[in-house]
Amino acid sequence: MKSMTDIPRPATSPRSAAALSADPRNVQLTEDGKLRHFLTIGGLPKEVLEEILDTADSFVNMGEKSVKKVPLLRGKTVVNLFFENSTRTRSTFELAAQRLSADVLSLDINTSATTKGETLMDTLQNLEAMGSDMFIVRHADSGAQHFIASQVTPNVAIINAGDGRHAHPTQAMLDMYTIRKHKGDFSKLKVAIVGDILHSRVARSQVQALNTLGAEEVRLIGPKTLLPDTLAGLGAKLYTRMEDGLKDVDVVIMLRLQKERMDGALLPSEGEFYRLYGLTEEKLNYARPDAIVMHPGPINRGVEIESAVADGPQSLILNQVSYGIAIRMAVMSMSVSGQTQQKVQNQENAASQGNDGETSA
Amino acid sequence: MKLTICGGRLIDPAQNIDELIDIHLADGRVLALGQAPAGFNPERTIHAEGLVVAPGFIDIGAHLREPGPSYKGNLRSETKSALAGGYTTICCRPDTSPCIDSSAVVQQIMDKVEALSQAKVMPIGAMTKDLKGSHLSNMAGLQHTGCVAVSNMRQPVESSLVLRRCLEYASTFDLQVVFYPEDHWLKADGCANEGELASRLGLGGIPASAEAIGLSRVLHLIETTGVKAHFGMLSTARAVEMIANAQQRGLPVTADVDMAHLIYTEAEIDGYNSQFFVEPPLRSEEDRAALRQGVRDGVLSVISSAHLPHEEAAKMAPFAAAEPGMATLETTLSQGLSLVAEDLLSLNQLVERLTSGPAKALGLPMGSLSVGQAADLCLFDPEAEWVVNDESLHTAGENTPLMQQEVKGQVQFAIVDGQVAFERNSR
Amino acid sequence: MTTHTNLPDVNTLIEQLAQQLKQHIQNQNLNNIALVGIHSGGVWVAERLHSLLEQEEALGTLDISFYRDDYTRVGLNPSVKPSSLPFATEGRHIVLVDDVIMSGRTIRAAMNELFDYGRPDSVTLVTLLSLPGRELPIQPDITGQTLTLAPGERVKLTGPDNLSLELQTAQ
Numbered sequence: 001m002k003s004m005t006d007i008p009r010p011a012t013s014p015r016s017a018a019a020l021s022a023d024p025r026n027v028q029l030t031e032d033g034k035l036r037h038f039l040t041i042g043g044l045p046k047e048v049l050e051e052i053l054d055t056a057d058s059f060v061n062m063g064e065k066s067v068k069k070v071p072l073l074r075g076k077t078v079v080n081l082f083f084e085n086s087t088r089t090r091s092t093f094e095l096a097a098q099r100l101s102a103d104v105l106s107l108d109i110n111t112s113a114t115t116k117g118e119t120l121m122d123t124l125q126n127l128e129a130m131g132s133d134m135f136i137v138r139h140a141d142s143g144a145q146h147f148i149a150s151q152v153t154p155n156v157a158i159i160n161a162g163d164g165r166h167a168h169p170t171q172a173m174l175d176m177y178t179i180r181k182h183k184g185d186f187s188k189l190k191v192a193i194v195g196d197i198l199h200s201r202v203a204r205s206q207v208q209a210l211n212t213l214g215a216e217e218v219r220l221i222g223p224k225t226l227l228p229d230t231l232a233g234l235g236a237k238l239y240t241r242m243e244d245g246l247k248d249v250d251v252v253i254m255l256r257l258q259k260e261r262m263d264g265a266l267l268p269s270e271g272e273f274y275r276l277y278g279l280t281e282e283k284l285n286y287a288r289p290d291a292i293v294m295h296p297g298p299i300n301r302g303v304e305i306e307s308a309v310a311d312g313p314q315s316l317i318l319n320q321v322s323y324g325i326a327i328r329m330a331v332m333s334m335s336v337s338g339q340t341q342q343k344v345q346n347q348e349n350a351a352s353q354g355n356d357g358e359t360s361a
Numbered sequence: 362m363k364l365t366i367c368g369g370r371l372i373d374p375a376q377n378i379d380e381l382i383d384i385h386l387a388d389g390r391v392l393a394l395g396q397a398p399a400g401f402n403p404e405r406t407i408h409a410e411g412l413v414v415a416p417g418f419i420d421i422g423a424h425l426r427e428p429g430p431s432y433k434g435n436l437r438s439e440t441k442s443a444l445a446g447g448y449t450t451i452c453c454r455p456d457t458s459p460c461i462d463s464s465a466v467v468q469q470i471m472d473k474v475e476a477l478s479q480a481k482v483m484p485i486g487a488m489t490k491d492l493k494g495s496h497l498s499n500m501a502g503l504q505h506t507g508c509v510a511v512s513n514m515r516q517p518v519e520s521s522l523v524l525r526r527c528l529e530y531a532s533t534f535d536l537q538v539v540f541y542p543e544d545h546w547l548k549a550d551g552c553a554n555e556g557e558l559a560s561r562l563g564l565g566g567i568p569a570s571a572e573a574i575g576l577s578r579v580l581h582l583i584e585t586t587g588v589k590a591h592f593g594m595l596s597t598a599r600a601v602e603m604i605a606n607a608q609q610r611g612l613p614v615t616a617d618v619d620m621a622h623l624i625y626t627e628a629e630i631d632g633y634n635s636q637f638f639v640e641p642p643l644r645s646e647e648d649r650a651a652l653r654q655g656v657r658d659g660v661l662s663v664i665s666s667a668h669l670p671h672e673e674a675a676k677m678a679p680f681a682a683a684e685p686g687m688a689t690l691e692t693t694l695s696q697g698l699s700l701v702a703e704d705l706l707s708l709n710q711l712v713e714r715l716t717s718g719p720a721k722a723l724g725l726p727m728g729s730l731s732v733g734q735a736a737d738l739c740l741f742d743p744e745a746e747w748v749v750n751d752e753s754l755h756t757a758g759e760n761t762p763l764m765q766q767e768v769k770g771q772v773q774f775a776i777v778d779g780q781v782a783f784e785r786n787s788r
Numbered sequence: 789m790t791t792h793t794n795l796p797d798v799n800t801l802i803e804q805l806a807q808q809l810k811q812h813i814q815n816q817n818l819n820n821i822a823l824v825g826i827h828s829g830g831v832w833v834a835e836r837l838h839s840l841l842e843q844e845e846a847l848g849t850l851d852i853s854f855y856r857d858d859y860t861r862v863g864l865n866p867s868v869k870p871s872s873l874p875f876a877t878e879g880r881h882i883v884l885v886d887d888v889i890m891s892g893r894t895i896r897a898a899m900n901e902l903f904d905y906g907r908p909d910s911v912t913l914v915t916l917l918s919l920p921g922r923e924l925p926i927q928p929d930i931t932g933q934t935l936t937l938a939p940g941e942r943v944k945l946t947g948p949d950n951l952s953l954e955l956q957t958a959q
Contacts, residue, residue, distance in 0.1 A: 147678065164681075166564075
């Protein structure tokens with residue numbers, strides 16, 4: 001059985017792309033530092049994030065052509081595996097795959113069905129045996145996609161569409177794209193993220209991306225029940241008042257509030273949350289006059305955001321959706337490219353080991 | 362069987378012995394140390410040059426998996442594994458399937474153990490029926506059939522009133538209770554130490570306060586009821602502090618920490634390595650430092666194994682969906698020796714925490730090699746290097762983070778009641 | 789054939805191309821041709837041809853990055869300029885322009901892309917230079933000059949102003 005622990009633990013100093021890929025904790029990169037799985041923003045160097053944004057740029061421009069397809073993934077099979085329901089995210093991934101000319105298969109797997117029958121491992125290995133080149137996975141367990149990429153099907157490109165409370169990297173990248181396109185240089189920007197940070201995988205990925213891309217300041221705003229101190233270590237300043245947290249920010253990102261939060265004694269009511277943290281026109285005035293407003297969607301009008309703001313001139317919520325397809329096309333084509341490069345590299349390694357008279361690994 | 366072990370380094374902390382001295386066994390007991398008695402003709406002589414000769418290790422809380430699913434292990438494989446790890450007595454935990462809450466289950470285990478003639482087993486019985494935390498188990502019956510203590514393991518006893526009654530009842534029979542303190546509400550669905558790392562990984566956190574609050578509640582009830590108590594598998598600095606405090610106030614409580622918590626911290630779970638998913642969770646460097654200090658000071662007078670074997674598939678899942686636990690009986694010694702090598706512990710202290718420490722904690726007449734004692738010994742080579750893999754391990758468990766790694770320190774012989782119960786083939 | 793030391797003058801070559809193209813259009817009876825250049829060198833050449841032929845209709849440009857057959861090996865080039873075809877290709881006579889043809893794969897990719905837009909009536913290939921080394925059976929209809937390079941040498945068109953050819957030796 002392969003052991004994940006017989007690779008020496010790397011030093012904690014800044015790491016080169018090559019060192020990062022040798023680290024078993026970062027399975028995302030090839031030996032040359034190219035993306036071959038897209039699991040989390042954490043561990044990816046700035047260059048890779050910028051490559052994703054630049055690649056997405058080409059795909060956004062593509063929308064102006066009358067032909068909306070390119071043959072990059074022609075002949076490749078992309079499987080959407082959503083263990084958690086989501087029509088929106090799944091359909092944007094389907095669309096992205098189709099625009100890359102891939103064959104797309106979408107499987108909605110009820111988690112309870114899996115626990116009754118097939119293990120996660122068996123489900124995926126069966127799909128791999130059917131000739132899949134990419135799995136787009138959404139799962140309720142944090143680290144599920146890491147598990148899949150490192151232990152189950154490392155030769156199938158894994159794209160994380162959200163895992164538990166850990167990461168939602170494609171959402172974070174489309175948010176970064178939106179910010180870069182409308183605001184430019186990250187190093188001059190103050191960004192505030194508001195709402196249920198505790199349960200938000202989107203927020204975690206956004207904070208990591210903003211810091212890697214060099215944002216001037218990242219702020220998290222919410223009540224203490226939804227904003228534990230342990231999150232400061234992610235690289236953000238914590239605020240409990242909108243008045244303080246939104247002061248002079250350039251970007252306001254509102255997060256969706258789920259109704260279950262009232263049951264866990266995390267919030268008393270939607271009403272109180274809206275009074276304190278809902279983004280109204282009045283609260284938006286704390287930010288800079290040219291601040292942009294974003295939301296990963298779907299929005300809860302009157303709970304986290306006022307309609308006038310959501311539909312207003314500073315809102316980029318609909319733009320985010322359109323950029324989402326381009327970002328997903330970018331990570332999908334980059335990771336298939338990385339997987340192919342890795343396979344070529346593995347073959348070359350095996351060949352040279354064979355030539356030395358040793359048996360290959 | 363008359364047996365002489367000569368040329369070995371005898372370490373018996375209970376008698377303050379650490380020297381090259383021979384030991385002679387007869388009729389299942391220690392006959393003499395040093396020179397053989399006149400006319401003593403051993404049927405076998407073991408040449409123990411280069412080996413440490415110590416009392417057989419005693420473990421509090423290993424899981425022996427029987428009754429229960431045999432693909433995870435059973436009494437045969439796990440008592441063999443115990444011997445291979447130097448353990449001659451296992452006080453096994455009660456959360457088997459079914460749990461050890463009836464004399465019938467205890468009898469079943471004791472009969473099997475006797476037939477196997479491998480390591481001795483003294484079960485820890487369930488404190489409440491089915492470990493559900495609401496009704497007393499037949500504690501007297503359990504004690505009578507062979508249980509050395511009772512415990513509710515990691516299952517909650519929600520009502521403090523019920524918990525008090527359990528302790529009062531146990532103390533009626535002078536029966537010891539082993540506690541694994543944790544407030545299960547604060548634990549919620551956590552699987553990792555609450556902190557920055559768990560937050561970043563999106564894993565539910567178990568705060569250190571869960572252990573402190575659970576411990577605090579029990580300490581007060583111990584004072585009220587006078588029950589004999591041992592705390593198992595502590596994981597936080599605060600718990601060590603609270604135990605030290607209680608001991609200073611004269612409360613007769615003992616405590617242990619499992620080897621993994623002396624070796625590893627939460628850093629091991631970065632990257633979601635489910636081999637390091639254990640209960641209680643691996644915690645911070647500060648916690649580990651305090652646990653190490655507690656072991657040195659003797660506040661933690663016992664090091665336990667927390668042995669919990671699983672088949673490979675149990676760990677092949679996303680972190681929180683995997684099953685917690687490590688198979689450790691055969692690697693605890695080498696892990697302990699690595700602490701000795703780093704000057705974090707002396708060899709004497711290590712042996713003490715594995716022998717007389719647990720014996721005293723549970724009031725067992727063992728853990729020492731004084732004349733007349735039952736002859737339970739382990740002989741180990743502290744320099745032997747070996748690779749942990751399917752061939753070298755005897756446990757059915759495949760869940761050790763040390764798989765395929767080379768470790769140092771290996772048991773060569775285990776002697777139970779004067780009989781050689783285990784002998785490493787290579788010798 | 790010209791030896792590697794003598795790189796031709798680009799402007800002369802383009803004027804020559806323009807002449808040959810006008811002749812070709814007449815001979816083949818190509819009505820209302822549409823000029824399309826391949827980024828980047830082909831676009832620069834096509835722009836010159838566009839003014840020399842006094843084309844009224846706007847020039848089309850193609851970026852073939854997404855149609856390359858080797859992207860999984862060399863990776864995706866992030867700095868892709870968008871293709872821009874301000875006319876429908878369906879039923880048109882296309883004149884496809886590139887600076888250099890060597891293996892022929894760029895032209896194949898360009899034709900794939902053109903056909904995704906719509907089926908042209910014909911495609912005429914014009915290249916400034918032709919180098920040996922075809923890997924596909926694709927030949928220019930009109931070419932300025934055929935060159936042979938020494939091993940390790942590459943030729944590059946520099947622009948967009950003052951077009952000229954440069955020789956580069958691999959280190």
